[in-house]
Amino acid sequence: xxxxxxxxxxxxxxxxxxxxxxxxxxxxGLSFEVASGKxxxxxxxxxxxxxxxxxxxxxxxxxxxxxVRHRGRLIDAVNREVGFVPQQAQLFPWKTLSENVELPLLLxxxxxxxxxxxxxxxxxxxxLSGFEDYYPSQLSGGMQKRGSIARTLIYRPDVILxxxxxxxxxxxxxxxxxxxxQTLAQDAGATILFVTHDxxxxxxxxxxxxxxxxxxxxxxxxxxxxxxxxxxxFEPFRNPGYEAAYDAVWSVFRSQINIRHRAPAMxxxx
Numbered sequence: 001x002x003x004x005x006x007x008x009x010x011x012x013x014x015x016x017x018x019x020x021x022x023x024x025x026x027x028x029g030l031s032f033e034v035a036s037g038k039x040x041x042x043x044x045x046x047x048x049x050x051x052x053x054x055x056x057x058x059x060x061x062x063x064x065x066x067x068v069r070h071r072g073r074l075i076d077a078v079n080r081e082v083g084f085v086p087q088q089a090q091l092f093p094w095k096t097l098s099e100n101v102e103l104p105l106l107l108x109x110x111x112x113x114x115x116x117x118x119x120x121x122x123x124x125x126x127x128l129s130g131f132e133d134y135y136p137s138q139l140s141g142g143m144q145k146r147g148s149i150a151r152t153l154i155y156r157p158d159v160i161l162x163x164x165x166x167x168x169x170x171x172x173x174x175x176x177x178x179x180x181x182q183t184l185a186q187d188a189g190a191t192i193l194f195v196t197h198d199x200x201x202x203x204x205x206x207x208x209x210x211x212x213x214x215x216x217x218x219x220x221x222x223x224x225x226x227x228x229x230x231x232x233x234f235e236p237f238r239n240p241g242y243e244a245a246y247d248a249v250w251s252v253f254r255s256q257i258n259i260r261h262r263a264p265a266m267x268x269x270x
Contacts, residue, residue, distance in 0.1 A: 004033035005071055005159055005191045006057055012065030013052055026052060027063070028216035034159070039185055039192045041202035043249070044212030045256045050195040054161045057193060058084050070159070083157035085165045089144035091136040097147050098123070098132040104155040122150040125184060142173035146180070153188065162194045166201070178205060178233040186229060199253065203227075203245050204236045211252050221252045 011030045014023035026049040034040045042050050055061040056068045059079035068075045070082070091100045098119050105115045123129050126146040136144055145165065152160060166174045182205060185192055196202050202209045203225055211220040225245050232238050 003035050004069075005036050006034040006193060007069045007072075008032055008053065008056070008066070009069065010066035011053070011056070011063050011068070013049060013056075013061075014064045025216040028218050029066075030212070030217060030219050031066075032210050032219055032222060034191060034193050037189050037191055038207045039190075039194065039205060040208050040210060041194045041196055041206035042210045042212065043196060043199060043202050043253060044217060045214050046197070048212045048215050048217040050212060051163050054084070054163050054193065054195060057159070057161055058082055081157060082159040082161055083152035083155070085148055085152050085160065085162045087164050087167055089136070089141075089148040091144055091147055091151075093136050096133050096135055097128065097139065100136070100147060101151045101154055104151060108155065118154055122154040123147075125153065125187075126150045126180065140173075141169055142177060145169065145177060149181070149184070153184070159191045159193065162192060164195055164197065167197070174201075175233050181205065182230060182233065199246060199249055200236055203242065203249060204231050204233050204239070209249050211249065214256050220256070223248050223252070 009031050011027050012025070013027040014025050017024045026047070030049075030053075032040075042053065044050050052061065056063055057070070057075065057079065059075045059077050062076065070079055091097070092103075095103070101122055102115045102119045105118060110118075119132070120129070123132065126149055128143060128146055128150065131139065131143065136147070139147065149165075166177050169177060178201060184190070194202075194205065204227075206225050208225060209223045211223065212218070213220045223245070227239050227241050227245060236242050
């Protein structure tokens with residue numbers, strides 16, 4: 001029996017095309033699974049439908065064809081058992097950090113004492129103890145992202161969906177966040193589906209990398225990443241086996257990238 005927490009089965013997705021009766025086909029027969037406690041990264045060319053898959057898993061979009069299942073249950077409405085970390089932190093600017101983080105518990109009717117305890121634990125887990133009363137405008141971009149992750153973790157979702165969550169951060173903050181996410185995922189035993197455009201990020205974080213092709217996209221390959229944990233995200237090349245894992249992903253993905261070569265300049269004839 002499959003131990004899949006999420007299963008995408010024959011997914012096809014069409015979107016209306018402005019000024020045309022023929023729709024745009026984005027996904028075409030894509031299938032893969034995410035096993036319990038695993039970190040799966042999804043990479044692919046821009047516009048191939050990576051974020052669309054996350055919306056389906058969250059129940060925000062119904063596929064044109066195929067099915068998405070969460071622990072065997074068909075997702076046909078908003079899936080409240082998964083957490084979603086978008087590209088932007090999206091903290092409410094009029095609420096303090098602690099108020100932002102506790103909001104999912106408040107909406108679920110959790111008692112005040114338990115809310116306070118879990119907020120303190122969540123903020124400590126992302127290194128934000130002492131910033132409870134700060135507003136988002138008083139926090140750096142990296143700190144806002146940590147707060148967004150804490151808000152997702154606090155209600156202990158079955159699956160965490162992450163849509164290029166570190167793409168807008170500077171290089172140093174990005175590496176720190178990758179390190180922190182790796183630690184949090186291990187400590188929590190979390191199941192994570194992580195969309196990224198960065199092969200290095202995918203290889204250094206994931207247990208396997210799902211590679212999607214150009215639109216209309218289908219599955220090109222699923223590459224297992226058998227690197228020991230914890231992994232060095234600051235100098236990934238120092239992880240034994242990193243280069244082989246990177247090459248395995250790149251050898252598949254490179255065919256999806258259009259690389260234009262400039263013709264050499266002609267020398268003037270004397």
